[in-house]
Amino acid sequence: MAAFTSRDVARLAGVSQSTVSYVMSGRRPISDETRKRVQAAIEQLTYQPNAGARALASQRTQVVGLVVPFGPAADTTGLLPFLETITGCARERDHDVLLVTADEGTSALTRLAGQSLCDAIVLMDIAARDSRLPVAAASRVPVILIGIPEETWGLPCVDLDFPEAARLAVAEIAAAGHDRLVALGYSAGEIARDVNYVGRFERAAVAAAAAAGIEHLAVSPMEPSPAGARAAVEQALALGGPRPALLVPSSSSVPWVLQALTERGVVPGRDVTVVGLCTDAAAETTTPPVTNVSTEPRTVSALAMQTLFRSLERDRQEPTGGVELVTPRLTRRGTTLPPP
Amino acid sequence: MAAFTSRDVARLAGVSQSTVSYVMSGRRPISDETRKRVQAAIEQLTYQPNAGARALASQRTQVVGLVVPFGPAADTTGLLPFLETITGCARERDHDVLLVTADEGTSALTRLAGQSLCDAIVLMDIAARDSRLPVAAASRVPVILIGIPEETWGLPCVDLDFPEAARLAVAEIAAAGHDRLVALGYSAGEIARDVNYVGRFERAAVAAAAAAGIEHLAVSPMEPSPAGARAAVEQALALGGPRPALLVPSSSSVPWVLQALTERGVVPGRDVTVVGLCTDAAAETTTPPVTNVSTEPRTVSALAMQTLFRSLERDRQEPTGGVELVTPRLTRRGTTLPPP
DNA sequence: TTGAAAGCGCTAACAT
């Protein structure tokens, strides 16, 4: 069964092909009478427009390219909420998502744009100095970054406000009456990859601690595994003094840190304060539920898509660019010590 | 900078447009001389063919549609290795992946095929009786299932050999000298969704236990959370006798079950045997590393893609269909009791 | 070994 074309629809409805097109796009007024006939024909044939032909004629693919950090070195934890939200937002605007892996590097971008595979590109897992950015900035299609590099090249960026997240976490620790905190850092891989949020969070944490008059110590790197967490926790407890406060900015490590503490008989919320940077969903399922600053992947993704579609609608003329930040929230759960 | 077309390349190389096309596709002999001139022109202009035009003319999109189980009820754990392997295999064959969410239901399939958005479709998260299958079977493009429904509708299926996985797990438990095992079941959501592997695994486990002369008890459902695991573990220990053996077929629950046991002072590998069904990577990072039957998502995905491309090359005439199973492996780690 | 030319199915001027 070969698919029907708009010509078949036109013939069946007794109108011209362009009328069928205009009925579907609504780009010019159509009498009720004809519209009904055309729509009936469309349904009768279960007509669906050919995407390739449409793209060729209209110069719009109705596809968003999504470059995700798969590949060996990638921080793949917590990626799914992003993917899910991005595809959902795309579908709402009648777009599909073409999945491309970051290990293609720069050529992913040139391919997506060069072959006219998509109308816009979402780039994730941005490094502080990301070699893809100059290519992205020169791209024929708009590109949006999820993450904030050192130099944006005029590209629009959306991300969590990591400095604010650090401030919230430090404020919580200060409010619990600690005069010192130990940050259990990111993994060696994340640090080596120069992922942008690592530095953004750390610098703000150090500054906020200084401002609050509390000491900032760090154990870094820490691998997100039970063993890595055990090693880091041992050091942290040695550094943390009699009433330790732990700040865990690496989502995937949060459960392991809690487990490592528990194993040692150190009870989070009774003997030690733990504040994690992770999604609320993840924080709710740890044992015990951890006081967290939320990372809001869904909000970040939705905002990115909104910005992207705005720039797509504005016929890509006005200068986009600029940084949009999503404000994290702190939720106190079971792992904050009461003030002394 | 508008993109160059094959006409530009042809003009620059002093050949006809068709020659450019044939140089790129290799579908007819070209003299070395002309080939070089054309390739030079292509590089000089950094020409890339327009995907829409190519699809329109050739009736091939070079895109694989991937329907993934996002959405509220989905078992999203362990999805990433599938996505990663599938996109990787696609790229190897010069294809891209269009990501579609399962919550679109049947319309995802009709849309992908109807709009000629892709040349083939990969369908994941198959229910035992899946309403999408009749639609898939009637689809204009080949569809492959990852998962095995009760009735395949002639569609090719690829999945782990869950019955064999159950047999391996039961054999391990029997070899450790247990005369009884407790299966900690799937989540209520998975059961309600009628996910195909649940029944396949359970039935085989019951049969294998009977054959081995050991008793098969079940605690089900169990939510994949610390609380759910604690509740299930409590019941399981009550049922398990003095020397309990636990079988955990739900990957996402394995770490929580181990944690719940440890919390109670019951040490896996000393007081209780635990066998989990999960990836080797996951099994290595639990505390302690758990004896596991591997789920091999990468092998399953790669096999599915291989089968898919075979059916694409064979010009979609021969009857595809049939079930391909990937054999799991059992790896003994720290959680198997020594025989008494 | 190469070229000319006819579409693929759609959109969007341009006419009426």
Add this chain to the structure above:
DNA sequence: ATGTTAGCGCTTTCAA
């Protein structure tokens, strides 16, 4: 309010 028509950029016969 609707129809006519000229492409969009490529592949692929058919001809030479």
